[in-house]
Every structure is written in structure tokens, then in C-alpha cells.
Amino acid sequence: MTPLRRRLLILLTAVLLLAGLGTGVVLHAAARADRAGQLQSGGPAVSAGTLTLAQKGRLAFVNAAAGPHRGAVASVPSTDPKDGRIASNLKCVRFYAAAGTGVCLQSVTGVLKQSNRALLLNAELRTRHTFALAGTPSRARVSPSGRFVAWTVFVSGxxxxxxxxxxxxxxxxxxxxxxxxxxxxxxVVLDGKPYHASDVNFWGVTFASDDDTFYATLGTANHTYLVRGSLSRRTVTSLVQNVECPSLSPDGTRIAFKKRVLSGTSLWHEYVLDLRTLHETALAERHSVDDQATWLDDRTVAYALPANGKVGTTDLWTVPADGTGSPRLLIAGASSPAPL
Incomplete structure (x- = not known):
């Protein structure tokens, strides 16, 4: 090999080594950025990390922000919900948690059919038990003590x-x-009388703190009712009409719910019902809320609304429970809130 060819070979080798080094640096930086949770421009910071249901002072939810952690159970500080979110490796369509117990509803579209299941979770988000679901996930709740878990699915529709x-x-x-x-x-006791019908449907369970009482929506004969139930007696009794997806306040005195209305383009408005007087208070949110609201505390409810311009994505909003104030964005790109 001539000296000229040798020099050219050395130069070519050096160029290839530098190119490979540059590619490695870029890939390492990209991997580090992905681990840090940096998404597309303008998106929230989402980082992979450890999430447990014992982390007090945090708000858990299903992350709907675009990126590799979309659909994962995540959390943010309750006092600073716009802070960077920590995402687990558990992905759910619906999620809820209380007292170290969680429930995750999953839906996977297969080649021939959709596979749906409910996961009972411990405080470390590990699966204790798996249950096959009869339909598409809709609602999920855990009792304040963590003893009881409920879920609703669409069997048709x-x-x-x-x-x-x-x-x-x-x-x-x-x-x-x-x-x-x-x-x-x-x-079923409806309007004070035993009731039997083939079209009875229940959805949107919410539990009281006594590990026996619960509330839910009963649908029958084109009407919906708020019912109070007893797990030990296996009975439900109607209270008032036109109540859907109830959510019991932490103090057990009020029910947040969506009420079917005919007002412009809105289908449902959010209300709060005083269980002692049965007086209804309309909340300040004027968009149609198709969600089971969550009480963040005794004064504030949170709910999901479709995100503007983002197909299949929701944002979490809050509003005062006494009808005053105005809606406030809580977390962009999120659903299924659960205060830990």
C-alpha cells in the first residue's frame, strides 16, 4: 500500500469513528431526554418513576398526554398539579384508588375481539387479582376504607x-x-314499592365510609334514579330522579352528579345534591360533563372534559361544590383522578 493510500485509509477510518461517536452521543442524549420525560414542544414533562398508593399529598390519574407514557397511571403533587408528573408502567382506561387499594380497568383490542379486564391492585400497583370484564370499561371506584371495589362496563352501546x-x-x-x-x-324499591323489570341497569357506584352503604344510578323505563344501597342486605332504594354517575363527598353529606338537561348543545350539567334536604345546586361548569366527578376535598370537585383539538384526549377541571366561582384547569391531558 502506497503512503498516499495509507493516509487516505487512516483519514476515512477517523471520519467513520467520529461519525459513529456523534451518532452515539445523539442517541444517548435522546434516550436521556426520553427518560426525563421530555415530550413534543409544549407538552407536559412526564418522567418514569416509582408510584405507590401510599404517597400522601399526591393526586393520581391516568396520563393522557402524548408520548410513551400515554395511558399510564401517573401522579403529581396535590398542591402543585402543574408540576412534572411521575408515570408508572401500569396502563389503564379507568383507574381509582383509596386507602392503599387500587382498581385498573384495561381494554386491549385484539385481532378478533376486544379483551377487557379489571385489575385489583395493592399499594405498590402490583396486581392482586385479575377479573374478566363483560364489556367496555366505563366507571371504577374504591370505598374509603379500601375494602370494596366497584366497576361498571358497557355490555352494549x-x-x-x-x-x-x-x-x-x-x-x-x-x-x-x-x-x-x-x-x-x-x-329494588322504587318510589316506595318493590320493583321488577327486565331493563334495569346500574352504573356509577360511590361508597360511604361505613363499608355497607353505597349510592348508584338506576336506569329503567327511560328514567334514571339516584339509589341508596346496602351491601349487607343486598337492596337498593330510590331517592330522586334524573341523577347519573353520583359521587359522595368525603363528609358523606352531598352527592355530585351529572343531570340530563336540554340546554343548547349541553347534554349533562354538573350538580351537587344535599342528602339531608334533597336540594340541588347547579355548579359553575357550563360544558356538558360526561364523567363521574371526584371530590378533591369537601369543597372542590374534579371532572374530565374533552381537550380542545385533541381527539380522544381529556383535561381535568375543578369547580367549587357550592355553585360559586368558575371552572379551573387542574391537569391538562389527564383523566380518572384519585386523591391519595
């Missing part, structure tokens, strides 16, 4: 605004692992 839909609501005792597959097996 995909929305509460559909002309025809049917639901199935199940309740699990996490202490005995006894599952009630459907609340439709409970005895």
Missing part, C-alpha cells in the same frame, strides 16, 4: 348518550374476595 345501551356493575369485597357480578341481583 358505548356511551350514556346512546339511544340504547346496557351496563353491568360489579362489586368486589377485597377482604373475602367475594364478587357480586351484577347489582341487578339486588332487590
Amino acid at each position: 358505548e356511551s350514556y348518550s346512546s339511544a340504547f345501551f346496557s351496563t353491568r356493575t360489579s362489586v368486589l369485597d377485597t377482604r373475602t374476595m367475594r364478587l357480586t357480578p351484577s347489582l341487578e341481583t339486588f332487590s
Whole structure:
């Protein structure tokens, strides 16, 4: 090999080594940026990390921001919800947690059919038990003590605004692992009389702190009712009409719910019902809220609304529970809030 060829070979080798080094630096920086949770310009910072249900002072939710952690259970500080979010490796369609117990509803579209399941979670977000679901996930709740878990699925139809839909609501005792597959097996008292009908549907369970009382929506004969139920007696009793997706306040005195209305383009408005007087208070949110609201404390409720210009994405908003004030954006790109 001539000296000229040798020099050219050395120069070419050096160029290739430098190019490889530059590529490695770029890939390492990209991987580090991904680990740090840096998404597209303008998106929230989402970092992979450890999330437990024992982390007090944090708000857990399903992350809906674009990126590799979309659909993952994440959390932010309750006092600073716009801070960077920590994402787990657990992905859910619906999620809720209380007292170190969590429930995750998952839906996976397969080649031939959709696979749906409920995961009972411990405080470390590890799966204690898996349950097959009869339909598409809709609502999920955990009792304040963590003993009872409930979920609702669409057996037919995909929305509460559909002309025809049917639901199935199940309740699990996490202490005995006894599952009630459907609340439709409970005895119904409607307007003070025993009631039986083939079109009875239940959805949107919310639990009281006594590990027996619960509230839910009963749908039948084109009407919806707020019902109070007893898990031990396996009964439900109607209270008032036109109540959907109830959510019991932490002090157990009020129910936040969506009420079907005919006002412009809105289908549902958010209200709060005083259980002692049955007086309803309209909340300041004027958009249609198709969600089961969550109480962040005794004064504030949170709910999901479709995000502007983002298909299939919701933002979390809050509003005072006494009808005053105005809606406030809580977390962009999020759903299924659960205060820890």
C-alpha cells in the first residue's frame, strides 16, 4: 500500500469513528431526554418513576398526554398539579384508588375481539387479582376504607348518550374476595314499592365510609334514579330522579352528579345534591360533563372534559361544590383522578 493510500485509509477510518461517536452521543442524549420525560414542544414533562398508593399529598390519574407514557397511571403533587408528573408502567382506561387499594380497568383490542379486564391492585400497583370484564370499561371506584371495589362496563352501546345501551356493575369485597357480578341481583324499591323489570341497569357506584352503604344510578323505563344501597342486605332504594354517575363527598353529606338537561348543545350539567334536604345546586361548569366527578376535598370537585383539538384526549377541571366561582384547569391531558 502506497503512503498516499495509507493516509487516505487512516483519514476515512477517523471520519467513520467520529461519525459513529456523534451518532452515539445523539442517541444517548435522546434516550436521556426520553427518560426525563421530555415530550413534543409544549407538552407536559412526564418522567418514569416509582408510584405507590401510599404517597400522601399526591393526586393520581391516568396520563393522557402524548408520548410513551400515554395511558399510564401517573401522579403529581396535590398542591402543585402543574408540576412534572411521575408515570408508572401500569396502563389503564379507568383507574381509582383509596386507602392503599387500587382498581385498573384495561381494554386491549385484539385481532378478533376486544379483551377487557379489571385489575385489583395493592399499594405498590402490583396486581392482586385479575377479573374478566363483560364489556367496555366505563366507571371504577374504591370505598374509603379500601375494602370494596366497584366497576361498571358497557355490555352494549358505548356511551350514556346512546339511544340504547346496557351496563353491568360489579362489586368486589377485597377482604373475602367475594364478587357480586351484577347489582341487578339486588332487590329494588322504587318510589316506595318493590320493583321488577327486565331493563334495569346500574352504573356509577360511590361508597360511604361505613363499608355497607353505597349510592348508584338506576336506569329503567327511560328514567334514571339516584339509589341508596346496602351491601349487607343486598337492596337498593330510590331517592330522586334524573341523577347519573353520583359521587359522595368525603363528609358523606352531598352527592355530585351529572343531570340530563336540554340546554343548547349541553347534554349533562354538573350538580351537587344535599342528602339531608334533597336540594340541588347547579355548579359553575357550563360544558356538558360526561364523567363521574371526584371530590378533591369537601369543597372542590374534579371532572374530565374533552381537550380542545385533541381527539380522544381529556383535561381535568375543578369547580367549587357550592355553585360559586368558575371552572379551573387542574391537569391538562389527564383523566380518572384519585386523591391519595
